[in-house]
Amino acid sequence: MKNKLVESAGYSDDLKQKIISAYQNKGKNYVPRTQHLDNKDVPLYTNRLIMEDSPYLLQHAHNPVNWYAWGNEAFQAAKKENKPIFLSIGYSTCHWCHVMEHESFENVEIARFLNVHFISIKVDRELRPDVDHLYMTAVMILNRQGGWPMSSFLTAEGKPFFGGTYYPPSPFLDLIQKIHATWLEKQSDIESQAEQISGMIRKIMSSETKASEVGKKSISEAITNLIGTHDSIKGGFGQAPKFPMESSLLLLIEHLLNENDPEILKVINTTLMGMARGGIYDQVGGGFHRYSTDANWFAPHFEKMLYNQANLVQVYLKAYQLTGNPYYSLIARETLEYVLRDMTSKDGGFYSAIDADSEGKEGLFFLWTKEQLQEVLTPEEAELVISYYGVSDQGNFENQNLLHIPEDPYRFAKSRQLSISQLFIQLVTIKKKLYLVREQKIHPLRDEKIITAWNGMMIIAFATAADILKENKYQIAAIKTAKFLWDKSRSQKGQLNRSYLSGTSSNEGTLDDYAYFSRALIELYDLTGDSTWLNRSVELSNEMISLFEDQNSGGFYMNQKQSNVELITRPKEGNDGAIPSGNSMALDVLTMLYRRTGNDIYQKNAKAVLAAFSSKISEYPEGFSYMMLGASKLFNGEYKNHQYAAGGAVALKIKTESEAADKIKFEIQFSIKPGWHINSDQPLQEDLIPTQIALKNGEYATINHITFPKSDMVSLGFQEAPLAVYTGDLIVKGKIDTINNTSPDQLLEHLELTLQACNNSFCALPEVLSFPIPLNH
Structure with a gap:
């Protein structure tokens, strides 16, 4: 293998051999991603990234740029050669990362200068x-x-x-030329500016501020x-570009589980x-x-991330549980089926993402012409699709059609004298046909790559679906992935990779x-008992505390103490990004473990997380939406079908129909x-508190019947007289009458035990x- 970069970059013989061996070990199915190939389709350039196991880094393994992976080797080279570092951060399914790769990193002139x-x-x-969080803070x-790309x-x-x-390539070349010139002339000034920026980063990352109270x-x-x-018109928060902001939606839904609020219900439903109905949702697949x-x-950035599927499934399922809207359950089911079909490995792990681009164009895979639809569907089906999905001759997206739903589905169904269920059933058949045609593209x-954290999110989504939709296949999927992660994603020392x-x-x-992953395991415990x-959740959480806890200021660092390259500060993140932060999820885990184990250390650590970020929360509470959701659980308890008392000694599960x-x-x-035992509903002693069930409000519903089981008579050391108690497993049944004039905004009552x-x-x-x-199902 003769390679221009290997020969020209001054690689040692040992490094040359490692690079050549890594390339040869890729096998027959390996396709180098580069425009620089010889007449036998062998890449002209290969760099150190060929030895990495990241799909994103491997995309750049044949750039003419002499890339290093993050590690001591790169930083030692920068010190030895007194050169600045160019750090490029991205991910494999990022459209603009691909554009910059093609324009600049495949450009021999730019590569040579770098x-x-x-x-x-x-x-x-x-x-x-x-690393991403730290340097994004700088940007x-x-x-x-x-x-x-960053x-x-x-x-x-x-x-x-x-x-x-x-x-773009020309401005980028200008930029690196100017930085090089400035480095030669004013290196000390650059280093002073770098130290100033680093100080600002340390201050932002630090939670060593005066704690303020975080409460309701x-x-x-x-x-x-x-x-x-x-x-209020299109839903969502802010203006374009619009992100789903699942953490915010989950916080609002948690609030609705606590109290009825028509204004928040409107926010949820509109969003x-x-x-x-939009193009952000894949209407076919x-x-x-x-x-x-x-x-x-309407017009998405077309990549599909596993974490969006996981978190939006939770949003739609919980909204369905609240409102009874079958459209929400349909969206959740279709998304779960998409993940099972297109993003699941044979081992049960979930793949991380689908690219935005195909055939060199963003979104092309998801677009249709009117003629294509008419060719593959019956005339009646084509007419329905064209009308329902807003299809036109001229197209609505780059001369083709991105399917979306311009009219409210309920109004559309009514205009055709169909029930919403009848409309959905017709569309299921049509979408199957379109999916099979699209698969040929x-x-x-x-x-x-299977990312442990994102798989944890998806396990939570499948377990939630199994609980709310009562479908066993979702429980099977959740358990399969959890077993896979436990067996395959831990090191020989037992630590998570x-x-x-x-x-x-x-x-x-x-x-x-x-x-x-700890949170996912709790969800499986709730689901299965x-x-x-x-x-296993306790084991992982104890290890989490050991590896990541900031013992001085509370909360948790993002990374373990570094044995490789030490960052300018050990980053700590509390606010939400595309996903809830690790600290927000840790707060959730610790609060839930405390209720299930009674171990005070978990409650202590949960409160320490809130205290660590309290001053930042007071400045920008909505930026910490998932942490506020965790705080709500800490202060108000959990509003779930599965609940616990006496530190996990009593587990309870409610079913409604x-x-x-x-x-x-x-x-x-x-x-x-x-x-353990609990007092019966009619204890023999007046000073004992009976087990009771009542409605919190009683304004919109009444209990008309409750059946308690027969109690056990026991004698215990602290009480001479026998006690009427419940032990072991038992079931309490009852019936609720809802009041006929209940408003659609009155979503639920609370059954208080x-x-x-x-x-x-x-x-x-x-x-x-x-x-x-829920009252409206």
Whole structure:
């Protein structure tokens, strides 16, 4: 293998051999991603990235740029050669990353200048979120906006002095020439600026500020501020570009589970309907694109990320649980089916993303002409699709049609004298035909690395679906992935790795990986009652505390203490980005573990997370939406079908079923651990608190019947007289009558269960658990 870069870059014989061996070991199916090929399609250039296991880094392995991976080798070279570092951060399915790769990193002139005057480092942001977060903070300081590809310039100590995002080739060449000239003439000035920016980063990352109280007022302020940015016409928050902002939606839904609020209900419905009807949703194959470039949810940035599917499934399922809107359950089901069909490995792990581009064009895979639709469908089907999805002869997106739903589905169905169910059934058949036709097209690239944190999110989504939709296949999928991660994504020391690709687990686990996987295991415990999942969550969470806790200021660092390249500061993130931060998820995990184990250390650490970010929360509470959701659970308890009392000694699960338009059956299943009991509904002693069930409000519904089981008579050491108690497993059944004039805005009542649990030596404090009961299903 004769290689221009290997021969010209001064590689040692040992490095040359490693690069050649890594290329040869790629196998027959490996396709070099480069325009620089010889007449046998062998790449003319190969750099160190060929030895990496990141799909994104491998995309750049045949650029003429002398790329380094993030590591000591690159920083030592920068120090030895007294060169600035060019740091390029992106990810494999990023459209503008591809554009800059083609325009600049495949450009021999630009590559030559970088190779002579810079040390160039490539980072996959999905594998190193800590590096990405730190240098994105620098870019935001310098430009007040950021994105990918991220283009940063650093000193040999890793301190940033300039940064931006995408640059066209000519301006980029001008930029690196100017930076090189300035480096030669004013290196000390550059280093002073880099130190100043680094100090600002350290201050932003630090949580060593005066703690303020985070309470229900903070949650209310976050909700008020979110409502203030809501687009009341099209839904969502703010203007273009519009992101789903799942953390914010989940916070608002959690608030609705606590109390009825018609204004917030409108925010939820407007946003969820807007997204479901827009081009941001794949109307044929299911699943969501990453964001909308316009304010109407019409024109997406076409990449599909696993984390969007996971978090939006939760949003739509919980909104369905609240409202009974079948459209929400349909969107959730279609998205889950999309993930099972197109983003799942044979081992059960979930792939990370689908590219925006195919055949060199963004979104081409998802577009249709009117003629194509007429060719593959019957005349009646074509007429329905053309009308329902807003298809025209001239097209609505680059001379073709991006399918979206201009008219409200309920109004559309009514105009055709169809029920909404009849319309959906017709569309299912049509969409299957369109999907099969679309499958014949050249597909966008799929990034098949399996990221532990994102798989944790998807497990939560499937477990939530199994619980709400009562479909066992979703539980099977969740358990399969959890077993896969537990078996394959841990190192020989038992610590989590971040990624799995081609049979190999690698890259040190981050806070996100521990927090999200721990949270997923709790969800499986709730769903199945199998304590194996709870025990594994406890194991991971204890390790999370050991590896990531900031023992001085509270909260958790993003990364483990570095044994490789030490960053200018150890980053800590609390606010939401595209996903809830690791600290927000850790707060959720710790709060839930405290309720399920009774271990005070989890409550202590949960409160420490809130305290660590309290001053920043007070400045910008809506930026910490998922942390506010965790705070709500900490202060108010959980509004779930599965709940716990006495530190997990009593587990409860509620099932509800509509008997008629105004009648709801409920069933509460109790599972009481050996050695524990709760008082019966009619204890023999007046001073004992009975197990009671009542409605919180009673304004919109009444309980007309409750059946408690027969109690056990026991004698315990602390009480001479026998006690009437419940032990082991039992079921309480009842019926609720809803009031006929209930407003559609009156979503739910709360069934409040009062109990007191005791063992043979002491009694826990009385507890009141609140189960939300939807009224409009």
